[in-house]
Amino acid sequence: MSKIFITRQLPETAIAKLKDSFEVEMWPYEDHPVTREELIKQAEDADALLTMLTETVDEEVFQKAKRLKVVANLAVGFDNIDLEVAKKHDVTVTNTPDVLNETTADLTFALLLATARRIPEAVDYIKDNKWNTWSPFLLAGSDVHHKTLGIVGMGNIGQAVAKRATGFNMNILYHNRSRKKQAEVELGASYVSFDELITQSDFVVCMTPLTDETKDMFDEHVFQKMKKSAIFINSSRGGVVDEEALYQALKNGEIKAAGLDVFKNEPINHEHPLLELDQVVALPHIGSASVDTRMKMVELAVGNIDRVLNGREPLSPVH
Structure with missing residues (x-):
């Protein structure tokens, strides 16, 4: 047997x-x-x-x-x-x-929303008994609606993320090894170069697999080219990101925030440098976890x- x-x-x-x-x-x-x-x-x-x-x-x-x-x-x-x-x-x-395409897309967009609107910070704010009054810019985050979403890796999950973005009236850019003309027609997505995507996007969502070509593709040079108001989301593979470069970019205000479901070496613990930063929302690789x-x-x-x-x-x- x-x-x-x-x-x-x-x-x-x-x-x-x-x-x-x-x-x-x-x-x-x-x-x-x-x-x-x-x-x-x-x-x-x-x-x-x-x-x-x-x-x-x-x-x-x-x-x-x-x-x-x-x-x-x-x-x-x-x-x-x-x-x-x-x-x-x-x-x-x-x-x-x-x-797992739809479930992972749900989590990716949830991570984007949580990071943009500072949801974990707001939860901790109440738990830490800091909510004493209302003020106009208390925990003010970033709008998602009508902003530009850049998706790197327009496979099935990337397209599912783009579909969710249409409900927020987002302008959708994407970069992929090959064009996805059906997605362009159905989702109104625009194919652009990698450089165009990272410089124009308010949200950069990484959905690319880990290969020799994509390893550490998000490095210090890439983060320096992003908008200072940009938010970086990664729910693909941790190895596509130079984590030290991301840490420095966030600490130095080169980008605004990051939402991460994956890390280079998993699992991470509470001493990971990125967890020192309030503008990082970190999850334990739960993209398909329904x-x-x-x-x-x-x-x-x-x-x-x-x-x-x-x-x-x-x-x-x-x-």
Whole structure:
């Protein structure tokens, strides 16, 4: 019987399909990732791995996993998996795209609104018993309506964010490797160069994947070109941002604020420099974290494993 190892505790109802046909081993903890040692040990006789972004699946894992046929990553991203090595070992890699587009767009726009209107600061203001009177500029933030939104990375999630922006009568700019003419027609978005986007936008939203080309693409030179009133939002990958440059840009008033759902090295703790700044709204990588969407992601990952182990094409292969 084929064996599957799942690297984080998942609801039994979500993996029942696998247990009906395969031997399933599962890391028994939901709140912390599998150890490296346990991952390698379990991979040695596994036919499939159901992994999270927290696991690095590299040459060492693939060399040990002689029976491995598929790695199903519970995420849209897959930069935690060495695709070239997977291909060399004839292992299929899958991800969970599309099912989380709308949920991630909801969170991205919520993060934009919370940052612009200083919502977390306002919550803390009351909790800290500072609200003694009304004043005209108390916790005054930035308008969102009728402002210019610049989206870097106009994939499905980027387009879903743009769709939400139309309800706020925003002027939508985007930059992408290729033009999205349907989005231009349906959403009124304008394709511009990267330089045009960062200099003209009131809100710069990063939705690009992490690649060699996008690593640290938001550096000190980029932040210096933005409006001093600009707000930067990142809910894609932390590695696309030079965090020291972002910290300095915020501290020196080169940009106004930042809303971040992702960081270069996750998880971060309370000592992270960006958390010193009141104008930063930080979230613990919860872009797709609704119960409905996470269950759909698990179902897709389970379906991918089931199909590969039964000799069929996966539903969402990475390569």
